[in-house]
Amino acid sequence: MADNGAFAGFPHWGVEFYQDLEEDNTREFWTAHKPRWQQDVRDPMRALADELEDEFGPAKLFRPNRNLRFSADKSPYKTHQAALAGREKGAGWYVQLGGDGLVVGGGFRAHSPADTARFRAAVDAPSSGLLLERLVAELAGSGFTLEGDSLKTRPKGYDADHPRLELLRRKEIMALRRFGAPDWLATPQALDEVRAAWRELRPLTEWVLEHVAVED
Template sequence: MSAPAAFSGFPPAALAFYAELEDQNSRDWWLAHKDVYDRDVREPMLALLDGLEDEFGEAKLFRPNRDVRFSADKSPYKTHQGALVGSGTVLGYYVQLSADGLRAGGGFRAVSPAQTARFRAAVDAPSSGLELEAVLETLRGKDFELMGEQVRTAPRGYAVDHPRIAVLRHKELMVSRDLGAPAWLSTRRALTVVRDTWRAVRPLTDWLEEHVGAETVAPRR
């Protein structure tokens, strides 16, 4: 397989592709427009990831098909293209392209109760917990949004008035920044923006690597 061409931006046709897919999410429509997906979405995304690999590592490009086995929504295709660089496919740096433009961030998605337990123990501990609190405060100041599944009240074993209860409620933790669809999206500058975004997230992913660790998702049967 030949190496991706040098990244030169995401063309406007990529966003238009997803805007139309949101209204025409069917196998017939996808097959009729697959050449647009390959040329304007997949190939530029692979080129972007190739340009970031030396610093961040090899990426996993997520498949465009949705897993509809347990979903009431049976639309067959995702309305965005996502990719992740990291450990075990659940801890690291994330980027996605949709009709709304580009979004990037990082963190961890919990795949076991043990992983969540390690995360909460580190949040609870004074030294590591205060370190994470400072990291998250910095990221909030850079327009990152905190995300991830969480419980409504205090998790079992932790007081409701814990000084870091808002973070302890999380079962998993990601941060994400909406980069939108500015003019530079169709230029090489998009790679620089994603690189800078991932660099800003690195203190969080470093903390998570040290205190939580990744676990590999079991393969589908």
């Protein structure tokens, strides 16, 4: 069981905990399991981030509480624990532990229309757009999926026959690999798997940092 020392893996209890939390997302359930969550989820995630900091920069762990101000869903807790490493808001490398196991990704989440406008301008430009198209194809070939909000129709200002219309429909771009809960999740090998995936994502993340992201 990990503490603030070296990363030893994510105990499988964490996956089971989030599966149960999806069914009983209450303050009572959370409070009863919080000490074990700190030991088997939060502390290993902190240790993982510490191990990867020299190569990828410091990571921010997201709070377990959901923001309920503008949500019809009043469930108080997120059903996963995530961390984001990177210098710019919303951009960088991502790791998540939840009921479906380990998810690793990279790219950016849009926080404003201006973010999306910069992204689409870079997709539209031949040099940066063709590079992104190639990077996306390579990641898809190695098991990553593209996720993020997108339009069902073409965005205003772009031709219907644009060669990169599918990318232009996107408001943001994240490439994710879903590992599930293999046996190695509870061992130090999980660090190697996250590091290797983040290295594969480095070209995409660097593309985002060059063409889209704005420093806080």
